[in-house]
Amino acid sequence: MKKGYVFVYGTLMDGFWNYEKHLKPHVIGKWEAWVSGTLYHLREGYPALLEGDNPVYGNLVQCRQFDKAIAILDRLEGYHGPGHTNLYERITKAVFLHDGEVFEAFTYVYSPARLHEVEKFGILIPSGSWREYIEERKAVK
Structure with a gap:
């Protein structure tokens, strides 16, 4: 894994509050990308x-x-290390760029120990895009 890469899919994306406040000062490059997974919106207001x-x-x-x-992202994502009770792990x-290039990067996934919360209160985002989901919600209001 090349050091220095992280994949973000929610409030840490460009244009959202946690990107501006926490991540932007450290960014030297960013690309549209995707990972394999399943995405939910949580009642707390993040994915x-x-x-x-x-x-x-x-x-x-x-x-x-x-x-x-x-270290900043770990605190923000409630990650305290392996073996701890974490909000995100x-x-x-593998992260895929739209041109086909593949990177390995850190990614924060919701803790499997909290799966019951997602199943009970989460809203599935079939498009896989939290940005699109938020923009659609704003348009409805």
Whole structure:
């Protein structure tokens, strides 16, 4: 895995609040990309990526000062390390660019220990795009 890459699919994408506040100062490159999974919108107002076979769209982000950036993201995503009770788990996933290039990058997936919350309260996003889901919700209001 090339160090310095993370895949984001929710509030950490360009144009959303956590990108501007936490990630943008560290970004040296970003690309439209996708991973395999299943995407849900949670009642708390952010998405949850679960394992699955559908495309989930977001951004592959390359960061400078990666260790500092990933520490910020770990805190934001409620990741305290392996063996802890985490909100999200930080794993390595294959990330696909639209030109066919494949990267390995850190990705935050919703903790399997919290699957019952997603099943009970989550809204499946069939398109795999949280950005599209949020834009459609704004259009309805």
